[in-house]
Amino acid sequence: MAAQVTATKNNDMEKCYENYILIDVGANLTNKKYNRDLDSVIQRAKDSGVQKIMVTGTSVKGSKEALRLSRIYPDTLYSTAGIHPHDAKSYTDESWEELRRLAENPECVAIGECGLDYNRNFSEPEDQRTVFRKHLELAIELNKPVFVHERDAHDDLIEILDQYKEKLPPVLVHCFTGSSENALAYLEKGFYIGLTGYLCKDKSDTGVRKLLEDGSIPLERLVVETDAPFMYPNTRASKLPLHVKDGLTERSMTFLHRYCTFQRNEPCSLPAIVEMIAAFMKKKPEEVALATSFNAMKLFGLS
Numbered sequence: 001m002a003a004q005v006t007a008t009k010n011n012d013m014e015k016c017y018e019n020y021i022l023i024d025v026g027a028n029l030t031n032k033k034y035n036r037d038l039d040s041v042i043q044r045a046k047d048s049g050v051q052k053i054m055v056t057g058t059s060v061k062g063s064k065e066a067l068r069l070s071r072i073y074p075d076t077l078y079s080t081a082g083i084h085p086h087d088a089k090s091y092t093d094e095s096w097e098e099l100r101r102l103a104e105n106p107e108c109v110a111i112g113e114c115g116l117d118y119n120r121n122f123s124e125p126e127d128q129r130t131v132f133r134k135h136l137e138l139a140i141e142l143n144k145p146v147f148v149h150e151r152d153a154h155d156d157l158i159e160i161l162d163q164y165k166e167k168l169p170p171v172l173v174h175c176f177t178g179s180s181e182n183a184l185a186y187l188e189k190g191f192y193i194g195l196t197g198y199l200c201k202d203k204s205d206t207g208v209r210k211l212l213e214d215g216s217i218p219l220e221r222l223v224v225e226t227d228a229p230f231m232y233p234n235t236r237a238s239k240l241p242l243h244v245k246d247g248l249t250e251r252s253m254t255f256l257h258r259y260c261t262f263q264r265n266e267p268c269s270l271p272a273i274v275e276m277i278a279a280f281m282k283k284k285p286e287e288v289a290l291a292t293s294f295n296a297m298k299l300f301g302l303s
């Protein structure tokens, strides 16, 4: 009996040591793909080591839903409140008042997702810029960090952020997919960079991978996110260097391959992403996990 108790204890200890402690700073858990089994998705995230998740708000309705989820899973889920640049055209003064009320809640830890996306221009660039400015003003007023989305709009984004630079709270450029030159400009401004499974897709010689290999992103400015259900980290991508594939543990691969697909990524893929980042940076995954979690706590003012 005593031996059994010891064995169980050792197993628990092992489990604890095997796990990283991670924070997923961006997951779209209000997506209807999670309607049926959100409980299991969150439990799996926790089992994999993801202790806290920021649920991204991308519209007024979505931000309301994100806030609702953060109340069902207190201290695990947190929300953001914002209007995605794709949806800038949906802005009305009335809906903005509702967004402001959502953003005032303590469970809402950031303003966004907001920003500029000239890649697809689902909303007119002029509308995108106007709505982005509204977000920055709200972030300053409420003193909450800004969760920024940018695609093919680096120069304009910087120009607008510069107009508020004296008063700006911390800025996170989420799901960074740009060039190393763009990243360096963001870092120069003191912004945080959020990395996702996009790492597996990047085939350029001047993008995210190069930044990590060069050590250009300081650990203290890095946070990690899944952007689930999007950005599935395809660890089987042919262009992924062998030493990066070798850095993936059986444990993280089990979560990834058992529960995540191209159609529906989950927060439990975060350990795999962290292991790849660590391999590119030639650091230990534990070190990347610890640093990124610390950064997320600091950035979003969590205790």
Ligand SMILES: [Zn+2]
Binding pocket: 113, 148, 149, 150, 174, 175
């Ligand atoms: Zn985004």
